[in-house]
Amino acid sequence: MFDKNEFKINFRKWLDSNPNASYEEAKIFCESQIPLPSRENYTWLEEQSLAWFLWRKENQAKENLNIHYSEEEIENFIAKKRILL
Numbered sequence: 001m002f003d004k005n006e007f008k009i010n011f012r013k014w015l016d017s018n019p020n021a022s023y024e025e026a027k028i029f030c031e032s033q034i035p036l037p038s039r040e041n042y043t044w045l046e047e048q049s050l051a052w053f054l055w056r057k058e059n060q061a062k063e064n065l066n067i068h069y070s071e072e073e074i075e076n077f078i079a080k081k082r083i084l085l
Helices: 004-017 021-034 041-067 069-083
Strands: none
Touching: 004 021, 004 041, 041 069
């Protein structure tokens, strides 16, 4: 039986061990952890985990910018990034 709480713990550990992982790598990890028979019932968990992954990556990028740039420079960078998306 699939345990969603164990999945969450494993995902956090994996992310801590792989701080430079890409979105695709995170997706592959999620797919490998959710058994095929349970995948349909837990698509929300994969989506939630990947959204958290992206949020965490964005915060890491902001923290890295804080080390090197002023608050105004960071806001300009984020605004330009949103325009490009």
